[in-house]
Amino acid sequence: MFGLGDFIGDVFDSYYKDGDPYKNYNLDKQGEGMFWAAAINDHRENDPEASACDRLPFWVPDGETPKEPLAVTPRVLAEYAYDELPLPKTEVTMAPAGETKVNLPTWVWLDKVKFKKVSVTATLPDTSLSATTTAEPISLKINPGTKDATTYPASGECPIVDGRIGEPWAKGKSKQTPPCGVKYLRSSGDGSYRLSATVTWKITWTSTTEGGDRLPDAEFGGDQNVTVEEIQSINR
Template sequence: MIRPRGTTKLAAIALAAVVTTVPATAYAAGGEGGPKNQRDSSSSRGGLQNGKINVETRVQTKVNGSSGPAKPGKLSSVDGDWTPPACWYEPAFSPKEIEAKVKAWRKVKLFGIGDFVGDVFDGYYKDGEPYKDYNLDKQGEGMFWAAAVNPNRKDDPEANSCDKLPFWVPESETPKEPLAVSPKVLAEYAYDELPLPKTEITMAPDGETKVNLPTWIWLDKAKFRKVSVTASLPDTNLSATTTAEPISLKINPGTKDATTYPASGECPIVDGRIGEPWAKGKAKKTPPCGVKYLRSSGDGSYKLNATVTWKITWTSTTEPGGRLPDGEFGADQNVTVKEIQSINR
């Protein structure tokens, strides 16, 4: 019987070679795509993908502030070089569960692949390089941590950056691995889970306006308020709360032939409101937030884009917390602009 030995990378390379030759129906050990009759409660979270054992994350989220029934909006970071983590490592398997996973692999009889993969894992977790007997003598004293993919970013190439095989972490110890789950990682994950309201502005006139007529723009004060999400990992003290607070509205009229109010096109929040509702008697006033079109849209319409900038902060009971990159979330609205008709007598 072959007992490959060596480092994590060597084992991963060997497993990668196996994975590329195994049909999807042969994924055992509770892997995604594995036959249901080969799954059990001890291995249902794990799957062998591209030479790695990945697990479905156990991180849970809870919305603490509600912004109404709006579906979660996709925040775009104003920092183009930053995104929430695509993967991390989290506590996943007890010694008995790792052992059960290897036994499940040995049930795959296709071309002897099951035994080959079992031998690779035995060489790593059973025969003393670097573990012995799956750490069964340490049952209850720690967990094997495995790679978990952010479900919001599973198609992100960075989701493959967590390429280590499950590694042992004693109870109450923090692994030195930079991608190990932590309050900050949870806060960054919660960034993706913030349920933001649709950026649907109110305009006056609504739908159709006239050339050189200022159009007032504002946002519903009740909808645009702070919203926060708490992300936590069950059975640990790892938790973080990420909060989004609207700070401004950016207007892009959809044409160069327009004037925005203010000139920057960015309307700040004043007294908790973005913009000011139009009312009778304000016709000759300049809107604090709005747009004036200088040319007709002809037979079509202009695509006005309204984007809200959100300030993002996070807190935790175990770490100081701080700021995360501001986020933007916007939407387009069609605006028809007509010429003012004059009557010739």
């Protein structure tokens, strides 16, 4: 009985073994090239185009770039490297931390050790194709979680200055205006405000075979609870 598996086997034998278009799976050309086959990026398997490449595995001589429109290129490798960037969790440092007072400026900044330029290189094995993707934090956007608040600067977007976003609070700065921060104008009552912090990362890539370019900026955010209390005063 002849089954579907036999039919598929015959088709593949004809294609890769019997000379139409390959002979004996190109075993006599080992070291001169390799077969390329479709693969799906695990991070993007739900993308509509993830399964767009339905071509059978095909031979590519060493040093040549496939003419297949969906073949891996340095930019594709750069996008793959982007998915592997070890970006830190978006969590800001605040002073006062956790609890603050009405009309008291709260200083906000990012840990300079964690929030720094990071790079990942993706390489296609046994080829000269590679790309390095770099992410660099450029700004921090603060949303205090209530309209009853003032942000510093007024736009709520803190740029990077001298390699740092925001400035750590220190003794002697109590009467200064924070370069990056928030001042709550009303108590949070029995609850808390949900402060949202979003970091914008500039994404670039370079390659040994191409000049490289920019990828779209990336934004990653996180929320933190902030309790705001009224300042208690005692009259004598």
